Amino acid sequence: MLHGIAAGTATTGLAGAATTKRPTRKIVGLRADESFDRARDAADDVYRELDFGSVGKAVAGTFSEKALKGLRKNPKVRYVEDDGTVRALSQTLPWGVDRVDADVLHSNGETGNGADIAILDTGIDDDHPDLQANLGTGKDFTGTGTWDDDNGHGTHCAGIANAINNSQGVVGVSTEATLHSVKVLYSSGSGVFSDVAAGIEYVANQGWDVGSMSLGDSTGSSALQDAVEYARNNGVFLVAAAGNSGPCSDCVGYPAAYPEVMAVSSTNSSDGLSSFSSTGPEVDIAAPGSNVYSTYVGGGYDTLSGTSMACPHVAGAGGQLMANGASNSNARYTLAETAEDIGLGNDEQGAGLLDAKAAVGRKTPP
Missing domain, CATH: 3.40.50.200 (Peptidase S8/S53 domain)
Incomplete structure (x- = not known):
């Protein structure tokens, strides 16, 4: 019998994979006809405001759990999501x-x-x-x-x-x-x-x-x-x-x-x-x-x-x-x-x- 000649194995994983903490900053997406004030006033801190025209608006910042709960129930709010991490390939x-x-x-x-x-x-x-x-x-x-x-x-x-x-x-x-x-x-x-x-x-x-x-x-x-x-x-x-x-x-x-x-x-x-x-x-x-x-x-x-x-x-x-x-x-x-x-x-x-x-x-x- 012949064998593949290799000895020793270390960790297998996808390139670029890393373990990070769940981000605390959130992005709140608003309808296009809604004011930034809806999310701005609910935020503890505002990092960035984005205006995508007829597509909608978004506010990135930190929010209390109580504020997020209220925003998620609001029909003027399209989404609430983590402001996640991206990495260079x-x-x-x-x-x-x-x-x-x-x-x-x-x-x-x-x-x-x-x-x-x-x-x-x-x-x-x-x-x-x-x-x-x-x-x-x-x-x-x-x-x-x-x-x-x-x-x-x-x-x-x-x-x-x-x-x-x-x-x-x-x-x-x-x-x-x-x-x-x-x-x-x-x-x-x-x-x-x-x-x-x-x-x-x-x-x-x-x-x-x-x-x-x-x-x-x-x-x-x-x-x-x-x-x-x-x-x-x-x-x-x-x-x-x-x-x-x-x-x-x-x-x-x-x-x-x-x-x-x-x-x-x-x-x-x-x-x-x-x-x-x-x-x-x-x-x-x-x-x-x-x-x-x-x-x-x-x-x-x-x-x-x-x-x-x-x-x-x-x-x-x-x-x-x-x-x-x-x-x-x-x-x-x-x-x-x-x-x-x-x-x-x-x-x-x-x-x-x-x-x-x-x-x-x-x-x-x-």
């Missing part, structure tokens, strides 16, 4: 996207537009506001009949790789590539080798650019190895999570351990190796994976940790390169050559920490 720049300088790419107009990134996982939430505009097609290999996410893991990975750069939620490493949901893990977060191999074969047959695999197992499979070789030979840039068996040595899981796949270990916000990250000579590159905030099922957002979260950072950067014409081998070479040495061992960081800005800014080899 904001977008969070996740620390990992910032650390690999993907936000600089966005400022330079690099969006990944034209690349196809397949997320081989539990599916993708097909109506998430931070992903929907980037969604292409998908396929279910688990027998559920839909590639929509019924776990959350795949949606989280999708947002890291390629959430839209808009006024809400989060932003991905790439922002305008096309996301494809290849559902190879059940709602439990686990799956079988043959489904994953079928998903990889499917990605190759579609001619898509990047296959992101935040899944793995401690032992390999001949069918799985055949699939990654087939995909590599057909131009797919394959990226996989190294695994969450740390602290350990020489414990990179499969498919990350196959030479056809770029294996990604995980770092924390201090550029240290994440405590859970698998290590070994197969590690090719490191990327942020501890406490990563991203999209989640139900239109929400969540913070998760794992090499699962590190993997789609590299997938998103690969999408950026391939949108600019790089082949799968070019993309892998360039990501390794431009990685930042953060002082970890070769079996911990591989070539170094992902540097998306440097990778996309460098001309790929012929």
Whole structure:
């Protein structure tokens, strides 16, 4: 059995949600032919008077409960409501996207537009506001009949790789590539080798650019190895999570351990190796994976940790390169050559920490 590689969960919630006290200020709506005096005289304090012409009038202020009771009974009063709180819609720049300088790419107009990134996982939430505009097609290999996410893991990975750069939620490493949901893990977060191999074969047959695999197992499979070789030979840039068996040595899981796949270990916000990250000579590159905030099922957002979260950072950067014409081998070479040495061992960081800005800014080899 293969499993989605993630460890640790924090609070799930909608962006911008906050707990506030019930406002004490009220708005009293009056008929158009009524004087402001009706509400003004009843108020303890008047904050604002609004005249909407033939639509009506309104007075914002504070009122005693006795005054409000009388106003609600008055036929000249159209409504009494809370003077509620509104907030600016904001977008969070996740620390990992910032650390690999993907936000600089966005400022330079690099969006990944034209690349196809397949997320081989539990599916993708097909109506998430931070992903929907980037969604292409998908396929279910688990027998559920839909590639929509019924776990959350795949949606989280999708947002890291390629959430839209808009006024809400989060932003991905790439922002305008096309996301494809290849559902190879059940709602439990686990799956079988043959489904994953079928998903990889499917990605190759579609001619898509990047296959992101935040899944793995401690032992390999001949069918799985055949699939990654087939995909590599057909131009797919394959990226996989190294695994969450740390602290350990020489414990990179499969498919990350196959030479056809770029294996990604995980770092924390201090550029240290994440405590859970698998290590070994197969590690090719490191990327942020501890406490990563991203999209989640139900239109929400969540913070998760794992090499699962590190993997789609590299997938998103690969999408950026391939949108600019790089082949799968070019993309892998360039990501390794431009990685930042953060002082970890070769079996911990591989070539170094992902540097998306440097990778996309460098001309790929012929």
